[in-house]
Amino acid sequence: MNELIFFFNNVVVAGVVLGSIYAVGAIGVTLIFGILRFAHFAHGDMMTMGAFIAFLLAMAATALGITTPVVPTGFLVLPIAMILAAIIALGLDKGFYAPLRKRGARPVTMLIASIGVTLIIQGMIRLFFGSGTYSFFETEQKQLVRIPVPLEGVTRTINFTQPQLLMVLCTAVAVLALHFFLTRSRLGKAMRAMADNADLAQVSGINTKLVVRVTWIIAGSLAAMAGTMLALDVNLKPDLAFNIVLPIFAAAIVGGLGQSYGAIAGGFLIGFAETLAIFNWSVLLRPVAGSLPFELPATLAIVPTEYKLTVAFVILVVVLLWRPTGIFKGAST
Amino acid sequence: MALLDIKDVVGGYGGAPILNGVNLAIEQSDIGVIVGPNGAGKSTTLKAIFGLLKVTEGSISFHGEEIQNSLPDRLVPKGLSFVPQEKNVFTSMSVEENLEMGAFTRTDDFKPTMEWVYDMFPVLREKRRQPAGELSGGQRQMVAMGRALMSQPKLLLLDEPSAGLSPRYVIEIFEQIVKVNKAGVAILMVEQNARQALAFASRGFVLATGKNRFTGTGAELIADPEVAKSFLGG
């Protein structure tokens, strides 16, 4: 039983947290692809930028004494960080992508333009923050939640941190809000319509420019949220983006590019796959070690921890070969 | 004053012009039909009205107001609606959501209009929750027309509404178009089934190489031996 709780703490908790972060990031990627038809490579950097905005706000809030013992300051400032990130995302579109769109540039040119955006954001972040590592929890404690399991002989407790709990709640709220926006609101339906058939959306009189703006607002704010969550869970580095852009795109592609619900499912799939792959199965097998035909090594993981990144990629390749449009049917252009 | 008045329009996609002086006029009660050989600029004319390609010369006026090169989101509120030939429904969205998208520019309550559309195409009421992509070709065409009618247009532009439909559905669609017209919506449509369409047209336009060749009522054009010989297949 103790082993099962270990499994729960290391796989289920970690998988849900990682999956939430990936899902929130992947929604932005998939929305931008659905509306603007290009893979937005700078999304990872938008996440990093959002996390740094939240970090600055949290520092400012702490300096001003605006803190509560209940909620970590990082979460307290998250809404403001999301609004700022949305404004910056609109600015990025206006400054970098809109002029190319006006010229009728091909999606691949937009893709290359997003390299430019990546480099500029990276450069800015490094200019101001150097290349060091930062933490949201320098002045406050990361609170641990321990839940004892009322069973005989169980000594381990179910463990997770308070930020992790809040992250999962935030993700649930964001996903529900997005769901109601897309299925109930006029603008949300217009977004789905434009992702489905942009020409017909235009002909119907849908204000496509407005839809594009809304897309950037949602993608930008969700990117800030995902980035901040990642920074709250681990820590904050300028090169956060490169480690995250691959699993996020894998999640979006696995779910079918353009499919919001697919991106959420893909995010959790990749999150769980990564935690399962690096889990040390020896711990689970230890009680039955005597009856195994082989000697149990100290660590028995499907892949060594250093190769965690490869898991997302292997899933991506398998899905692309087996079902190129993703598990849910993705956009075809 | 005509509802829609097109005078000497020249236009294209940036290269050589496709339209070389098109003249059309439609009254509120009309069903106008544009016929002609492939590449004559029939669909292009509709697109020019709807601001989807650049008009370099001439004028297009609607209700006496010049509208050339206005974008759809300005034209739809003025009372123009367009049903493209292909990909004219949102396949992943339900029938009802498709209709809602047609009413995007409206700020008032569109429920009565939706009821009106359902009354006109009762089969759509049955399938309102179904994704439009799962419907048959004829039903999709009804969704497309229903979507276009949701903005309460004064003039409906239809690009080959009968394309790809079996003969039985062609007749049905034409009947629906007449019904829509009787409800007070002017129609301007492009058709390949020229003879059949001209039969109920109050105005017919024969286009060739981006210019008008013949203009008249549908019956006049069918009766004209030259039109019959060159454009209606003898």
Next chain:
Amino acid sequence: MIARRSLMMFAGLFVLFTVIGWFLGAANISLLLVQSFAYALIALGLNIQWGYGGLFNFGIMGMLMLGGAAVTFISYPVNAQFWGSEGPLMLGKALMAFLAGFLLVWGARHADRIGIKGRWKSVVTVIAWIVAYIVYRSQIDPAAAYIETAGGGWVGGLGLHPVLGWLFGGVLAAGVAYVVGKICLGLRTDYLAIATIGISEIIRALLKNMDWLTRGTLTVSPIPWPTPIPQDLQAQGVSISESFIYARLGFLGLVILVLAVAFFLVQRAYGGPWGRMMRAIRDNHIAAASMGKNVTRRQLEIFVLGSVLMGIGGAMLVSFQQIYDPGAYQPINHTFLIWVMVIVGGAGNNWGAVFGALLIYITWMISDPVSQWLFNNISNWSTDMGWGAIPEIQSRASQMRVFVLGVVITIALRYAPRGLIPEVVRREA
């Protein structure tokens, strides 16, 4: 007209290099020249893939790392301790396990010949993959652990000539590119971009963590030069400052020779029927396929060919720097930088790619000292104003390179989307 324009461009570039050389000194500019010409070869490789083939490769870094590992393995002196230990035998067993696993998977994929079809075949294939993976891991893990502790630390090199290492870099890159291309080339542009990024990240993860093969983050140095190194020249009585210049010029000569040969071959191939076919495939692969061209095959060719140049270029860079550090590779420095070179220079034009490589590399390198000078001035001014100095100017200035690169590609896309020396569109009747 275009030829005159390119000539002017190159003349301008020459002046730029001369001016910068005058500021930095001959030793520094010769260092920059060697590196920028090596990058020119890599940019040529990307130009083949993207400019000619329309293949979106975001995994250049992986190819450079492979080239570097290859030249390290070939040219670094032999590690006698490893060869005298159990290591080679254990590695041999791991290799056998790998081959056995490969055969097992191959067999499972052809299981339909013995009557296993459909769903069962998939099941058998998956089981074969799992078994092969376990068999391989059961051999390689102890071998790696042994070599890293008792078997001499790592396998060492072969002690052969560095130029052989460059060639092997090309071969290794070609082999990997073939496998990658087989899997990924059917994908659409965005998917291909992600897939290649993924592969280069995997290559990085492998080379960084396979300490028994590459020493990983412990790094390997000094890697020998194919030409005399400064110390050799000093032994012959050349002064220290001059020895660096002459040694680097010698290396530069070899790099330019390789570039010239590659350039000549690529240019010739592109002018011929092969190049026409490639353009046809890039511009409309559906039409080309309907005319009976084997599009996938041709794209694979071009992907492999481009990767060969990247592998050789990566090997040359490692030779020159004399150190192989898998931890030092970054997508910005080794993938995006090259993309900027090709886009700014002019995709589809070899002269453009070379021009772009030289221009962007020098821009990239001087952004650092220029920003430092700028920041120092601002800092002095703000100190005078009583606002205090800018902290950590040195590290901040070096980060400005990334920012400048981003600005450059943005401006290029906006105002010269076809590059400074654009592709010559031939009208073929």
